Amino acid sequence: MSTAYRPRIAAITTEYRKYSHTQHIVDRFLEGYGWNGRHHRPEMDVVSICVDQTPEGDLSRERSERFPTMGIYHSVADALTLGTDDLAVDGVLLIGEHGTYDQNEKGQRLYPRYELYRQILSVFRQSGRAAPVFNDKHLSWNWDWAREMYDSAKDLGFALMAGSSLPVTWRTPQIDFPYGASVDEAVCVCYGGVDSYDFHGLETLQCMVERRANGEAGVSWLRAYRGEQVWEAFAEGVWSRDLFEAALTRSHTLEPARKGFNHVFPTIDEMMELVKDPVAYHYVHEDGLKSTMFLMGGLVQDFNFAARMGDGSKLSTQMYLPMPPARTSLANFFTPLTHHIETLFLTGESPYPVERTLLTTGLTAAGVDSLFEDGSRVETPHLGIPYVAPEASMYWRT
Secondary structure, X not given: OOOOOOOEEEXXXXXXXXXXXXXXXXXXXXXXXXXXXXXXXXXXXXXXXXXXXXXXXXXXXXXXXXXXXXXXXXXXXXXXXXXXXXXXXXXXXXXXXXXXXOEOOOOOEOOOHHHHHHHHHHHHHHHOOOOOEEEEXXXXXXXXXXXXXXXXXXXXXXXXXXXXXXXXOOEEOOOOOOOOOOEXXXXXXXXXXXXXXXXXXXXXXXXXHOOOOOOEOOEXXXXXXXXXXXXXXXXXXXXXXXXXXXXXXXXXXXXOOOOOOOOOOOOHHHHHHHOOOOEEXXXXXXXXXXXXXXXXXXXXXXXXXXEEEOOXXXXXXXXXXXXXXXXXXXXXXXXXXXXHHHHXXXXXXXXXXXXXXXXXXXXHHHHHXXXXXXXXXXXXXXXXXOEOOOOOOOOOOO
């Protein structure tokens, strides 16, 4: 019997129910998951969980009964200290997605990631030491809070990893952005809501273009478009239609524009009929790169990337998420994300830069602000966030 030390992990979550992010991530730590042709069981234990809301269908009690090493605690501090006076875990899962929370006047769901994170920091400071933290999705709906979360991790010297599964899921075709290549323009055509899936679309863009020559330089301004504004911008050439179409050709879910025909490429007029509430975030990086993220619900149900490289060629792929019902039941795209979180906890270092999530958090907030101001241009000097991505590719190939 092995006596090797197993790192202890605390899970701080908003809700643990079927199909929630907590279920998809924590269950993989408890039950294991398929990896490289075998069933992999993480070499660590979730020893505590603190759930902010426990609606009907809550899974935390059932999981704790089946995995008695995972205790249920009613405060963040107790979950991190295991009821003692000192930090007693080696890593923290912060999963602040799902649950019943208010929305503000801009339509942002006020998930308490920042509030829970501050409670984690309080334990770190009181204990005089810290542990790596994974934060699911963007850091906060509030930019100032997100920046504070990033800065505090730097100040206290612990590894902070954040983001979603989009940068690390399968791709079709299996290609990466050539490391160190030049690029003039990039787009992502996807679907979903504002202050939600827009973050995923921005991550899809960022995990690719951050690999360009000289790394990421930050973003100088953003303008959002909605409804008729999107179609007017197409006509005005604000972004390249050929890149939009290149991304669209990668979709596995392109809605037929004419009934009875399944290979018809839609015209703008047909897209206008299919997409009831189009949204676009168009922004310019400090080095001149132009990027645009499109939410085109009704046209596609996936995440598709295209870029015009410096030599004029096009590069395109899809960040592949298994189609329903597998998307909701198995959600296998959480597998590579969980694998990278394990790496964080085992090595004490994030496999990829948290600056990516800081930047996409800020872009999401800027997009919401621009929409709230009827599509005004938002200057973003605070998003001058330069960083260099690792050359090693992180997406799932197996």
